[in-house]
Amino acid sequence: MEYRQLGRTDLNVSAICLGTMTWGQQNTAEEGFAQMDMALDHGVNFFDTAEMYSVPTHPDTYGRTEEIIGEWFQKTGNRDKVILATKAAGPGEWIKHIRGGPRLNRDHLFRAVEDSLKRLKTEVIDLYQMHWPDRSTNFFGRLGYRHRPGEEMTPISETVAALDELVKQGKIRHYGVSNESPWGVMSYVHEAEKQDAPRPASIQNPYSLLNRSFEVGLAEVAHREDVGLLAYSPLAFGMLSGKYRHDSWPENARLTLFKQFSRYTNQEAIAATELYWELAQELGVSLAQLALAYVTSRSFVTSNIIGATSLEQLKENLDSVQVSIDRDTEKKLEAIHTRHPYPAP
Numbered sequence: 001m002e003y004r005q006l007g008r009t010d011l012n013v014s015a016i017c018l019g020t021m022t023w024g025q026q027n028t029a030e031e032g033f034a035q036m037d038m039a040l041d042h043g044v045n046f047f048d049t050a051e052m053y054s055v056p057t058h059p060d061t062y063g064r065t066e067e068i069i070g071e072w073f074q075k076t077g078n079r080d081k082v083i084l085a086t087k088a089a090g091p092g093e094w095i096k097h098i099r100g101g102p103r104l105n106r107d108h109l110f111r112a113v114e115d116s117l118k119r120l121k122t123e124v125i126d127l128y129q130m131h132w133p134d135r136s137t138n139f140f141g142r143l144g145y146r147h148r149p150g151e152e153m154t155p156i157s158e159t160v161a162a163l164d165e166l167v168k169q170g171k172i173r174h175y176g177v178s179n180e181s182p183w184g185v186m187s188y189v190h191e192a193e194k195q196d197a198p199r200p201a202s203i204q205n206p207y208s209l210l211n212r213s214f215e216v217g218l219a220e221v222a223h224r225e226d227v228g229l230l231a232y233s234p235l236a237f238g239m240l241s242g243k244y245r246h247d248s249w250p251e252n253a254r255l256t257l258f259k260q261f262s263r264y265t266n267q268e269a270i271a272a273t274e275l276y277w278e279l280a281q282e283l284g285v286s287l288a289q290l291a292l293a294y295v296t297s298r299s300f301v302t303s304n305i306i307g308a309t310s311l312e313q314l315k316e317n318l319d320s321v322q323v324s325i326d327r328d329t330e331k332k333l334e335a336i337h338t339r340h341p342y343p344a345p
């Protein structure tokens with residue numbers, strides 16, 4: 001396993017990060033425990049979760065994934081082997097059950113951190129991420145931007161000041177952003193400089209062969225400001241495993257179970273996936289491993305957040321670190337991308 005510096009911090013995180021959002025819904029606690037054991041055995045030292053998980057979000061499962069991780073820490077004593085990332089939810093209609101509608105202001109962040117620490121059974125969070133912005137912008141990988149002049153938003157200066165306090169109190173070590181835009185990341189950086197507060201250490205956004213929108217604007221920010229990408233949904237919700245080809249959708253798989261997740265199932269995404277599938281066949285690797293190796297090998301990626309619902313999937317995904325993307329493969333991937341530049345609007 002390769003390890004990479006997280007922003008300008010003294011932490012070196014594994015190039016593969018273990019995603020957790022299915023635990024507590026598609027996966028039981030025991031299955032989550034087994035995934036953490038396996039990931040650790042493969043050299044993974046970085047786990048990603050959120051107060052909001054599991055997914056799809058529901059009041060009954062709010063916080064359950066963090067609890068499962070906390071139970072595993074208690075059971076195994078492995079807290080010191082893991083760089084632990086979690087997230088505070090931003091505002092939104094679908095998560096009104098969280099503190100009556102979560103915001104990234106001082107009051108909410110202080111309450112959210114205490115609750116996450118309790119559920120995670122830990123004294124400190126290594127990376128505390130703002131799950132999505134406290135303003136309207138085109139996050140979750142959407143194209144298009146609609147400006148809403150005069151809308152009420154928590155100023156980024158307030159969020160940075162609160163995070164600075166939480167670092168000083170020893171509740172969090174570093175913070176990161178998620179589902180952010182170039183304007184958002186640069187605003188955090190500028191505010192941190194202005195307040196002599198810590199800088200954001202990372203940005204967690206969607207990135208995969210079906211969604212390369214990060215490359216426009218944010219890839220440059222990631223390099224120049226050392227705010228590297230923690231790439232989420234690298235398999236486009238499982239689409240890039242190839243298992244949804246030819247309309248034979250597997251039972252108990254995310255896109256079959258939760259039809260509301262439709263971004264990666266349109267005709268354009270299906271057509272692009274077919275071409276990537278053919279290339280993987282030609283190269284003699286699984287499509288999942290090719291897709292994951294592509295993400296992990298991008299220069300602006302600090303860590304690739306994989307997700308799995310079984311140990312077989314997890315093993316295949318962890319072993320993607322053995323697949324390398326040579327120049328010829330890169331050219332072939334680019335040729336497909338040129339034909340289908342943005343299949344997941």
Ligand SMILES: NC(=O)c1ccc[n+]([C@@H]2O[C@H](COP(=O)([O-])OP(=O)(O)OC[C@H]3O[C@@H](n4cnc5c(N)ncnc54)[C@H](OP(=O)(O)O)[C@@H]3O)[C@@H](O)[C@H]2O)c1
Binds near residue numbers: 020022205237312
């Ligand atoms: N910041 C954010 O807003 C945000 C958003 C999304 C995710 N995340 C983070 O990123 C992590 C990963 O995201 P993701 O789950 O969307 O990643 P993904 O790689 O796009 O999808 C993972 C899903 O694909 C299927 N799968 C995985 N490996 C497979 C394989 N080898 N063969 C066949 N199917 C396979 C599994 O679902 P099925 O078995 O159900 O098919 C698995 O749960 C999450 O756990 C979370 O920590 C963050």
